[in-house]
Amino acid sequence: MSNVTEQDITNTLPKTTVENPVIDIRQLKKSFGSQEILKDITLQLGSGENLVVMGKSGSGKSVLIKCLVGLLTPDSGSITILEQDVTGLQRKELNQLRQKIGFLFQSGALYDSMTVKQNIEFPLRRIKKGLTEKEITEKVQEVLENVDLVDALNKMPSALSGGMRKRISLARTIVVDPLIMLYDEPTTGLDPVTSDEISALIMDVQKKYKTSSIIITHDIKCALHTANRMIMLKDGTVFKEGKPEEFKQSTDEYIQSFSFQ
Numbered sequence: 001m002s003n004v005t006e007q008d009i010t011n012t013l014p015k016t017t018v019e020n021p022v023i024d025i026r027q028l029k030k031s032f033g034s035q036e037i038l039k040d041i042t043l044q045l046g047s048g049e050n051l052v053v054m055g056k057s058g059s060g061k062s063v064l065i066k067c068l069v070g071l072l073t074p075d076s077g078s079i080t081i082l083e084q085d086v087t088g089l090q091r092k093e094l095n096q097l098r099q100k101i102g103f104l105f106q107s108g109a110l111y112d113s114m115t116v117k118q119n120i121e122f123p124l125r126r127i128k129k130g131l132t133e134k135e136i137t138e139k140v141q142e143v144l145e146n147v148d149l150v151d152a153l154n155k156m157p158s159a160l161s162g163g164m165r166k167r168i169s170l171a172r173t174i175v176v177d178p179l180i181m182l183y184d185e186p187t188t189g190l191d192p193v194t195s196d197e198i199s200a201l202i203m204d205v206q207k208k209y210k211t212s213s214i215i216i217t218h219d220i221k222c223a224l225h226t227a228n229r230m231i232m233l234k235d236g237t238v239f240k241e242g243k244p245e246e247f248k249q250s251t252d253e254y255i256q257s258f259s260f261q
């Protein structure tokens with residue numbers, strides 16, 4: 001057989017079936033004007049799984065995440081998160097669902113006028129109402145220990161390095177015990193050593209907090225370190241889905257262009 005691409009192969013195989021997925025996306029479509037960004041996306045996130053989503057710049061990774069959390073409305077298809085149909089939710093229900101989802105954005109987005117302690121307490125006081133001051137202090141201490149930055153408690157974000165800010169952002173996200181984590185380019189802009197530390201932390205969070213995560217990344221090292229399963233988007237569809245090993249061993253020209261080896 002000549003000219004067989006990974007897509008030809010993938011299309012003839014059943015996609016991984018995930019039992020009781022925490023996220024279930026079916027035949028998702030999203031266009032902007034005449035530009036079809038997501039043409040037909042079907043994917044599931046299993047409980048406790050780290051799913052890495054890759055794809056070239058502009059392949060629609062951020063659009064996918066925005067559809068997931070209701071920031072964009074898909075043209076068609078369905079998105080079910082924790083057994084709730086996202087597209088059918090009212091604003092209040094959507095906000096309640098969002099509280100179970102932690103985001104780690106590329107920018108980190110800490111409040112610059114607040115100390116690390118205040119930054120971490122902020123979502124805790126807003127979402128986990130009814131905690132005592134002692135419980136809040138303990139919870140802040142616990143997450144800072146988990147990201148190995150207890151000493152930063154009273155520092156201002158401006159006094160922290162990029163890697164430290166990322167760790168504090170992660171602490172602030174996990175402090176409210178999210179069931180699902182969405183990581184958007186978690187290692188972008190960090191040096192290789194710090195990137196490795198963040199990848200290790202993503203693994204720690206998976207283990208300690210039993211989170212199910214979608215990790216969007218261009219960073220092959222981070223992808224191979226953190227993924228239980230990977231998905232490659234291309235032309236608005238899932239081009240390839242499989243274990244990290246399958247991506248490493250792929251002979252497909254497009255997959256190889258990402259330098260997995």
Ligand SMILES: Nc1ncnc2c1ncn2[C@@H]1O[C@H](COP(=O)(O)OP(=O)(O)OP(=O)(O)O)[C@@H](O)[C@H]1O
Pocket residue numbers: 032037055056057058059060061062063064
């Ligand atoms: N609100 C919008 N209105 C119009 N076009 C949009 C909108 N949001 C995204 N797009 C377009 O959709 C395409 C995919 O964008 P998206 O940000 O999802 O790519 P990406 O895969 O996340 O890229 P990167 O890796 O560079 O972050 C781009 O062509 C972008 O211009």
